[in-house]
Amino acid sequence: MGLLAGKRVFSIMALCMMVGLLLLPIVVALPSPAIGGDAPAGDAAKKDGDKVEKGRDVYYKTEGIVVGAPAPKTTDGPKDYPRYNFESRVLLWFANQQHLYYGSFVLAVPIFCMIIEFMGVVTKDKALAKRYDQLAYDFIKISLTAYSLTAILGGILIFTFLTLYPAFFSYLSGIFRPVMHIYALMFVAESGTLYIYYYGWDKMKEGFLKWIHLSMSVILNVIGTLLMFLANSWIGFMMSPAGVDEQGRYLGNIWHVIHTALWNPLNLHRILGNMAFGGGVVAAYAAYKFLASKTDEDRAHYDWMGYIAMALGVAFLIPLPFAGYWLMREVYAYRQQMGITLMGGLLAWLFIIQATMIGILFLSTNYYLWQAMGRMRGAEKYQRYIKYLVFILACGYMVFITPHTMVMTPAELKAMGGQQHPVLGNYGVMSAKNGGINVIITTTVLSFVWYMRGNKVSTVSWAKFGNIFMGVFFACAYFNIIFLAVYGYYIPANVRVGLSVPQVATTLSCLFFMFALNSVMMKGAKQMGPIEWGKISARSQYALIMLATAFTWMMGLMGYIRSSVRLFWHVNEIMRDNSPWAYTHTVGFAANMISANVLFFWISILFVFWLGSLTAKKVPVESRAGIPGSVPQPAASH
Amino acid sequence: MSALNNPVVAVIVSLIITVGYFVFVDHYLMDMQGLDFWYLFRN
Amino acid sequence: MGNLISEAFSMGWMALAILAGLLVYFQVSIGDPAAKKRAVFKTFIGIISCFLLFMAIANYKTNFYGESRLLPVSLVMITVTTFIMALYFTNLGALLKIGGMMFFVAAFLSGYGNWLPQVEGGFPPVEEKKTWDSMTPQQLADEGEKIIFGGVGKNKEQGAIGKGQCPLCHAFHAGMLGERAPNLLGLPTRGNERLDDPKYSKGNPSKREYEVKEAFPGSGTAETAQEYIAESHACPSCYVVAGYGVKGTNDKQSPMPAIHKPPISLSLPELAAVDAWMYLREGIDPPSFEDLVKSYEKFIPEADRPKQADEKPAGATSLMADGSEPVDQIFAKGQCISCHTIPGIPGAVGTIGPKLEEGTTASQRIKDPTYKGTAKSPTEYIMESIVDPSAFVVKPFPDNTMPKVFGQKLSAGALKKIVDYLSQVKTGAPPPKI
Known part of the structure; x- marks a missing residue:
C-alpha cells in the first residue's frame, strides 16, 4: 500500500511539473510586455520635447509609437542574399518542408495517442482496452524518434535562414523577438512533457494513475498546439502583416503582430491537416509492418492498426475542405488580388492538381474499405454491388476534374473560339463539379455504412423497414444531388452558386443520419462471423500507402501554393524579395520539387521506423511491440 | 410495426419521408439565397 | 538518350564495377550449381536495376533546370527498379514494394504537373519611388506616356494602352480620326481657341448650356490653355466639342468620364505628367510641374483628389478589370x-x-x-x-x-x-x- 501511495504522490508531482512547464513560458513572458510597455513610454518621456514618431498599423489601422526599424530594402548581392552555387530558395524550400513534415507528424501523433488511450480507458472489454493501450504506446514510441529529428531539422532550417536570407531573418526576428523566446521555452516544455509521458507509461497504468497519465497527454497536446500557433503567427505575418506601419516598423503591440488576418484560419486548417497527415503516416507504417510481417498474429495487429489510423485520418480529412473554405474566404477578404492569383490566376493550375488529388484520396479510401470487407465473413453479400459503386465514383470523378475556365492568352482564347472548350466547356461548370464531388463523398459514406454492417445482421424488429429506408434515402440523395447539378445548367452563373448549399446539405445528411441510423440498427446485431484481422488482401495495404503518399504530396502542394501566393514579397506589401529568385516557378518545376520532398521524407521516415524497431528488439516490451528476426533492413536501400 | 414489414408499404413510407425531407431542405436552403425550384420558369 | 546513358556510366561506373566484380566472384567461388545460378542471376538483376537508377539520377542532374518535362520519367524508372529488386530480394520485399509504390505515386503526380500548361510568374516590376517634383520635363513626359500608352515610345503602336486608358477613345496622331472623341494633336495650342468659343463662355459659367456648369461650385472657368486642359480632364461635361457629345443630348453631355475619379483615378501628379507629354511631343516647353498641378487644383476639390498613398503597390495587374468586381x-x-x-x-x-x-x-x-x-x-x-x-x-x-x-x-x-x-x-x- 505504501508503495502505491508513494507512486501516486510521485505521479501527481509529475503532472504538476508538466503544468509548471506549460506555465513557465507564460510566467517568463509576463514581465516582458511590461518592460516592453515601459521602455517606449520612458523613451517618450525623455524626448518629450522631440517629436514622438507615430505610425499607423497597416491592418488594424490603429496609431502606435514606432519602436522597430523599418523593413530593410534589400539588394541582390552577397550582403543580403549570400548563396551557394544553387538556388537559395530551393534549399530553404527543402529545409522548411522537411521540418514541417516531421513537425506535423510529431504534433499529430500525441493527439492520436490521447484519443486511443482514452478509448482504451473507457472501453469495457478488457482485451480490447489492452490492445488500445499498446497501440497508443506504439504510436508514441514512433513519434519519439521522429521528435529529435524534428528538432534537428528545425535547427537546420534556422541555419539555412540565417546563412541564405540574413537580412530578412533579422527583420523577422527583430519583430518576433519575444515570440521566438517563448517558442523556445515552449519547445523545452514540450520535450520535458513528452519524456515524462513516455517513460511514465508503464509506471502509471492502473486506475487513478492512468487518469493522471491521460491528463498528461492532454497537457502535452495543449503545449504542442500552442507551439504550432506561435509558428503559424510568423507565416501569418508574412502573408498578411499587421502590427507594423507601411514601412514595416514595429508599433509595440505584439498581439497585433501575432493575431493577423489569416492566423486563426491557418491554425484550424493546420490542426486538421496535421491530424489527417499523421493518420496517413501511421497507416503507412502499419501497412509496411503488415507486408513485412511473417506471422498471422503480427498481420492481425498491423491490419487493425492500419484500419484505426486510416479511420482517424479520414475523419479529419472530411472537415478539412470546410476549414480550407474559411481560409480562402479570409484570403479574399484580406486581399482580393491574392485570392484571384490563387484561384483564377497564376496558381490556378495547382488547384486543378489538388482537385485530382482529392479525387484520388477518396478513391483510395473507398478501395480500402471494399478490400477490408474481405476480412469479414458475411460481407460477401455486398461484394457484387461494388462494381456499381466503382462506376458511380468514376463518373463523379470525371466530372469533377474537367476544367472549365482557365487563364489563357488571347491567342489561345482565339484558337479555342471562346472562353470555353466547344465540347468540354459545357461540362466543367461549377454546378456539375459540385455535383461530382458530392456524389463521390456520398458514395464514400455508403461504402463506410456497408463496411460497418458487413458481418452483422440487424435484429431490431423494424430491420426490414430500416434497410429499405436507408436504400431509399441514399437513392433520393443521389437523385437530389444530380437534379440540382442539372438544374444549375439552366440558370445563370450568378444564381447557380446558391445550389451548392443544398447539395452539401444532402451529403452531410447522408453522413450523419445514415451513420446514426446504422449504429442504432446494429446495436446488439447478430454476428455472421468475426472480423478476421489480418485476412485483408495485400492490395489494400497499397491503397493505404497511396493514401499516405498522396496526402504528403498534397500537403507539399498546398504549402507551396500558400507560400508562393506572396509572389515577390518576403512580407506581403512590406518587404520585397529582391533576390534573383523572386519569380514564381512553373507548375512542372514545383511538382518535381514536391515529389523530391515527399520521397525524401518517406525514405527518411522509413529509416526512423527501422530505428524504432531496433530499440524494440533490444527491450522486448511485454506483448508484441517488436517482431524479432523478421524486420527487414531498410538501411540497405540508402 | 407489422405493416411496415410489408416491402411495398415500407418503400412508400420511406419515399414520403425522404422526398419530403429533401424537398424541405432544398427549398429552405435555396430560399436563403433568393432561389427556388421555379426560378427557371419565372425568367 | 545517348548522353544520358554515358552520363549514367560516368556517375555509376564504380558501383557497376563492384557488382560486376561480385558477379565474377560468385561465378568462381560458389560450388553448388543451383546456388551459383541463383546468386549470379540476382547480381545480374542488381546490375540492371543499378544502371536504371543511375540513368534516373542522370536525368535529374542534367535536366533539373531545363525545360524538360520528362523528369518524372526518372521516378518511373526508380519504381521499375524497386519492383524488380523486390522480386528477387524477398527479405527486403515489403520495403522495396512500398518504396516503389511511393515513387509511382510521386511520379504520377509530378508527371501530371509537368503535363499541364507551364506558366512561370515573371519577375516583379522594378521598384521605383516616383519623386514627381524633382523630375526633368522629359522624365515627367515619359511618365505621362507610360500612363497614356503603357510604356515609353509606345505612342505609335496600335492598341497600346496604359493606366489612363485615353487611347480607347482619343486619337493622338495626324490623320487618325477618333470616332468617339477629338484627336488630341495640337491640343496645347488649340486650348486657347476653345476658350474663345462663345459656347465656352469664359468667366461666366452660369451662362453655359451644358449639363454641368462648373467643375465644382465656385471653381469658375479656365483662364489659360493649360487650365482648359485641366478642366476637360476634371469636368468633361463642362464644355463639349461640337459633334462629340452623347448622342441625343445635342452635345450637352460628354461621354468622357472624370479622369480623377474611379475607375481611372489618376492622381494630380499623374495628370500633370500626361499633360507634360502632350506639350513636349509637339516641341512646346510645358509649364512647370507646380503650375501643372496648380491648374488641376483649381478644378478638383481637395476631397476628390486621389491619394498617392492609396495607389496599389507594384504588382497590380495591367488589367482593366480582374473579374472580381460586380x-x-x-x-x-x-x-x-x-x-x-x-x-x-x-x-x-x-x-x-x-x-x-x-x-x-x-x-x-x-x-x-x-x-x-x-x-x-x-x-x-x-x-x-x-x-x-x-x-x-x-x-x-x-x-x-x-x-x-x-x-x-x-x-x-x-x-x-x-x-x-x-x-x-x-x-x-x-x-x-x-
Missing part, C-alpha cells in the same frame, strides 16, 4: 458604357456602338447571311464580338471603332461575367439582376 463595375472599368447602351447598367447610355440586347440579337446576327464569324451560339457570339470586334460589324455602325484590346485587358473572369450578363438581356424584357 458586372456593372466591369462595364464601367472597361469603358463599355461610354459607347454602348446596356439595359440595367447605370450610366450605360452610349450611342457610338449598338445597344446591347444580346439575349435577343445575338442569335439573329449569327443567322445574318453576311455573318462570317465562327460563333455557333449566342454566348460564343458575344465573346467573339468583344475579343475580335471586326468579325461582324452591326449595321450601320462603322468598322474599327471598337478597340481590339479587350481580350488582353479584361481577365477571363471579367469576360465571362460580361457574357453571362449580356446573354440575359432581352429586348422588351426587364433587365437581369446584376
Whole structure:
C-alpha cells in the first residue's frame, strides 16, 4: 500500500511539473510586455520635447509609437542574399518542408495517442482496452524518434535562414523577438512533457494513475498546439502583416503582430491537416509492418492498426475542405488580388492538381474499405454491388476534374473560339463539379455504412423497414444531388452558386443520419462471423500507402501554393524579395520539387521506423511491440 | 410495426419521408439565397 | 538518350564495377550449381536495376533546370527498379514494394504537373519611388506616356494602352480620326481657341448650356490653355466639342468620364505628367510641374483628389478589370458604357456602338447571311464580338471603332461575367439582376 501511495504522490508531482512547464513560458513572458510597455513610454518621456514618431498599423489601422526599424530594402548581392552555387530558395524550400513534415507528424501523433488511450480507458472489454493501450504506446514510441529529428531539422532550417536570407531573418526576428523566446521555452516544455509521458507509461497504468497519465497527454497536446500557433503567427505575418506601419516598423503591440488576418484560419486548417497527415503516416507504417510481417498474429495487429489510423485520418480529412473554405474566404477578404492569383490566376493550375488529388484520396479510401470487407465473413453479400459503386465514383470523378475556365492568352482564347472548350466547356461548370464531388463523398459514406454492417445482421424488429429506408434515402440523395447539378445548367452563373448549399446539405445528411441510423440498427446485431484481422488482401495495404503518399504530396502542394501566393514579397506589401529568385516557378518545376520532398521524407521516415524497431528488439516490451528476426533492413536501400 | 414489414408499404413510407425531407431542405436552403425550384420558369 | 546513358556510366561506373566484380566472384567461388545460378542471376538483376537508377539520377542532374518535362520519367524508372529488386530480394520485399509504390505515386503526380500548361510568374516590376517634383520635363513626359500608352515610345503602336486608358477613345496622331472623341494633336495650342468659343463662355459659367456648369461650385472657368486642359480632364461635361457629345443630348453631355475619379483615378501628379507629354511631343516647353498641378487644383476639390498613398503597390495587374468586381463595375472599368447602351447598367447610355440586347440579337446576327464569324451560339457570339470586334460589324455602325484590346485587358473572369450578363438581356424584357 505504501508503495502505491508513494507512486501516486510521485505521479501527481509529475503532472504538476508538466503544468509548471506549460506555465513557465507564460510566467517568463509576463514581465516582458511590461518592460516592453515601459521602455517606449520612458523613451517618450525623455524626448518629450522631440517629436514622438507615430505610425499607423497597416491592418488594424490603429496609431502606435514606432519602436522597430523599418523593413530593410534589400539588394541582390552577397550582403543580403549570400548563396551557394544553387538556388537559395530551393534549399530553404527543402529545409522548411522537411521540418514541417516531421513537425506535423510529431504534433499529430500525441493527439492520436490521447484519443486511443482514452478509448482504451473507457472501453469495457478488457482485451480490447489492452490492445488500445499498446497501440497508443506504439504510436508514441514512433513519434519519439521522429521528435529529435524534428528538432534537428528545425535547427537546420534556422541555419539555412540565417546563412541564405540574413537580412530578412533579422527583420523577422527583430519583430518576433519575444515570440521566438517563448517558442523556445515552449519547445523545452514540450520535450520535458513528452519524456515524462513516455517513460511514465508503464509506471502509471492502473486506475487513478492512468487518469493522471491521460491528463498528461492532454497537457502535452495543449503545449504542442500552442507551439504550432506561435509558428503559424510568423507565416501569418508574412502573408498578411499587421502590427507594423507601411514601412514595416514595429508599433509595440505584439498581439497585433501575432493575431493577423489569416492566423486563426491557418491554425484550424493546420490542426486538421496535421491530424489527417499523421493518420496517413501511421497507416503507412502499419501497412509496411503488415507486408513485412511473417506471422498471422503480427498481420492481425498491423491490419487493425492500419484500419484505426486510416479511420482517424479520414475523419479529419472530411472537415478539412470546410476549414480550407474559411481560409480562402479570409484570403479574399484580406486581399482580393491574392485570392484571384490563387484561384483564377497564376496558381490556378495547382488547384486543378489538388482537385485530382482529392479525387484520388477518396478513391483510395473507398478501395480500402471494399478490400477490408474481405476480412469479414458475411460481407460477401455486398461484394457484387461494388462494381456499381466503382462506376458511380468514376463518373463523379470525371466530372469533377474537367476544367472549365482557365487563364489563357488571347491567342489561345482565339484558337479555342471562346472562353470555353466547344465540347468540354459545357461540362466543367461549377454546378456539375459540385455535383461530382458530392456524389463521390456520398458514395464514400455508403461504402463506410456497408463496411460497418458487413458481418452483422440487424435484429431490431423494424430491420426490414430500416434497410429499405436507408436504400431509399441514399437513392433520393443521389437523385437530389444530380437534379440540382442539372438544374444549375439552366440558370445563370450568378444564381447557380446558391445550389451548392443544398447539395452539401444532402451529403452531410447522408453522413450523419445514415451513420446514426446504422449504429442504432446494429446495436446488439447478430454476428455472421468475426472480423478476421489480418485476412485483408495485400492490395489494400497499397491503397493505404497511396493514401499516405498522396496526402504528403498534397500537403507539399498546398504549402507551396500558400507560400508562393506572396509572389515577390518576403512580407506581403512590406518587404520585397529582391533576390534573383523572386519569380514564381512553373507548375512542372514545383511538382518535381514536391515529389523530391515527399520521397525524401518517406525514405527518411522509413529509416526512423527501422530505428524504432531496433530499440524494440533490444527491450522486448511485454506483448508484441517488436517482431524479432523478421524486420527487414531498410538501411540497405540508402 | 407489422405493416411496415410489408416491402411495398415500407418503400412508400420511406419515399414520403425522404422526398419530403429533401424537398424541405432544398427549398429552405435555396430560399436563403433568393432561389427556388421555379426560378427557371419565372425568367 | 545517348548522353544520358554515358552520363549514367560516368556517375555509376564504380558501383557497376563492384557488382560486376561480385558477379565474377560468385561465378568462381560458389560450388553448388543451383546456388551459383541463383546468386549470379540476382547480381545480374542488381546490375540492371543499378544502371536504371543511375540513368534516373542522370536525368535529374542534367535536366533539373531545363525545360524538360520528362523528369518524372526518372521516378518511373526508380519504381521499375524497386519492383524488380523486390522480386528477387524477398527479405527486403515489403520495403522495396512500398518504396516503389511511393515513387509511382510521386511520379504520377509530378508527371501530371509537368503535363499541364507551364506558366512561370515573371519577375516583379522594378521598384521605383516616383519623386514627381524633382523630375526633368522629359522624365515627367515619359511618365505621362507610360500612363497614356503603357510604356515609353509606345505612342505609335496600335492598341497600346496604359493606366489612363485615353487611347480607347482619343486619337493622338495626324490623320487618325477618333470616332468617339477629338484627336488630341495640337491640343496645347488649340486650348486657347476653345476658350474663345462663345459656347465656352469664359468667366461666366452660369451662362453655359451644358449639363454641368462648373467643375465644382465656385471653381469658375479656365483662364489659360493649360487650365482648359485641366478642366476637360476634371469636368468633361463642362464644355463639349461640337459633334462629340452623347448622342441625343445635342452635345450637352460628354461621354468622357472624370479622369480623377474611379475607375481611372489618376492622381494630380499623374495628370500633370500626361499633360507634360502632350506639350513636349509637339516641341512646346510645358509649364512647370507646380503650375501643372496648380491648374488641376483649381478644378478638383481637395476631397476628390486621389491619394498617392492609396495607389496599389507594384504588382497590380495591367488589367482593366480582374473579374472580381460586380458586372456593372466591369462595364464601367472597361469603358463599355461610354459607347454602348446596356439595359440595367447605370450610366450605360452610349450611342457610338449598338445597344446591347444580346439575349435577343445575338442569335439573329449569327443567322445574318453576311455573318462570317465562327460563333455557333449566342454566348460564343458575344465573346467573339468583344475579343475580335471586326468579325461582324452591326449595321450601320462603322468598322474599327471598337478597340481590339479587350481580350488582353479584361481577365477571363471579367469576360465571362460580361457574357453571362449580356446573354440575359432581352429586348422588351426587364433587365437581369446584376
